[in-house]
Amino acid sequence: MDSAKQCLINDTVDVRETIRAIEAGRKGIAVIVDSNGYLQGVATDGDIRRGLLAGVKLKDPVTAIMNRKPTKAESRMSQSTIIELLQQSGLEALPLVDADNYVVEVVLLTDLTQEASPGQASGFSSALIMAGGEGRRLLPLTENMPKPLVEVGGMPLIERQVRKVADAGVSRIYIAVNYLAEMIESHLGNGSQYGVEIQYLREEQKLGTAGAVSLITEPLDGPLLLMNGDVFTSINFQYLLDFHLMHEPLMTVAAIDYHVEIPYGVIKTNGAFATRLEEKPSQQFLCNAGIYAISPDAVSRVPQNQPYNMTDLIEQSMAEDAGVAVFPVHEYWSDIGTHTELDKARTELKIVKETLRDLDQHDENAVNIELNHRRAA
Template structure:
């Protein structure tokens, strides 16, 4: 059951604060209540992702992106009706309201059933040298660097398992025995783990050529040095809704210029912006690939960026999935320190 009382915001709440509420409460939704505790709207993962991609100012109030006509259940209706509504509307949360619109409870899909095991194939890319984390990675591969007492990749795999994903292939090369000795066949982690063994370095996606079984449905592919709480089913659903060939997970990266920026025409100053912040959507190292994409591989070295460009060049549809949940790439030693603090807070 979800603790919906932690997912309440007010109409004046900033979108950025609502994102934090959703992530902290792990509800995938928050509820906008007025001063009389009446439900006036909801904000879901999808609402936030659409807002981020539309480059909406996250300091704006939640009323700018909320659904002001959410599907609700009356307190007088049978609660079993909620399951039907969730199936019809493809929702996982249904608010229950009184006759005067006050929110009194929330029914979750998890209230009716355990999360079933998913057949989706997942590939974890874990063959890199981890040069930026030397000397830590001289004796262990980067995905095995410990965060809060456990390897980075164990946190990643635990999150996948908790979301119902069981079938995991791990692409290994550098110090592969360390990974294989620790995770084995995955049974002690509640997973089915197999290994893609690169004899030569094949880049960030070339190892997919070596898959024993080619998937018949879209597959998840992600870097093995990530810590994240991304809702992978939402990502897969988005991919299907877009009809995409490839979907790229993206996070917002803010760059602050530590100087005043001059906007000049010739020698005449028109305006000055003090220490502006630039926002870009950057690659999060999480992808969904259609099986047909694998036909572009030929066993030679290829990076994911090359595969994406090949898809674009043949007019393939590549979509962008905005990630607002917790995400951290462990690229440098400083990231490890931050991750230690953050992962403890996530529980």
């Protein structure tokens, strides 16, 4: 199906289907039309994440988050005028409409200018993968193998991470190693086979979840992408970078939506008397996903070669005016820290690949879309 058509969705769909349209269309935008094809609004990844932070649910209608007065171009405009409109508006894509506001096309700036394709998070100066943990919760699997080399879908988890970072356009990757470091170094080498440069940060002592940041000696000319070595995710790093650059915090923390179901009726009281009964309520929390965009300023605050945790950096940054931004993750995410989570991730990836094989689809973008759809379902 033409990618422009995949961007078009009806104004009756929910946020979940809007995400799917943005991913499948590969233009960074969903264009919302009525039943006759007339423009009603647009939605971007940023609109969705702002909505999630404001309490919007994935099952809510797209009208809850869409921009009802979007920038648009008229089909009679010249290509140079459309390019100028996109550049002046700071947009990557917009709908092209006729005189009656009927959507004719979805125009992407990079298609018109032949610049680098979207999804390239080249604004990150480099990436750091924290791969020094022992993985005790995965024993006996990790008795003679570091946790990052545990396979998911026939590929070591850390190799998946390196490939994903490389695909996002980040050319330099640091990997913090400690436990059985030589096995990770032997598997990944210098990174040339993945089209990147890999440098290893060898912890002589355990430096906690953030201390290895201080081992980066080269100056950073942009944000650092940092992720834990046990995270399996289909997150779009470009969207994380865009969010970070828009809000300009000291650091941005990716956060997953976590639900806790209480299997009992909860009684609210005032003194000795009951005031309300909530039958089996659920609570919702934003939890740290172990993925961060960190400004050079925040990186410089990590003490040199000392044990230091990411929670310390987060708390220190929150005390500043720039503070900490929270990037809600609606993509697939799993912490491969227990046998239960590992088995679940392996099963889900197997199902997705079998489904796509039946549909004769094999590209990584299709895998990510299907993983995201399973998480949102």
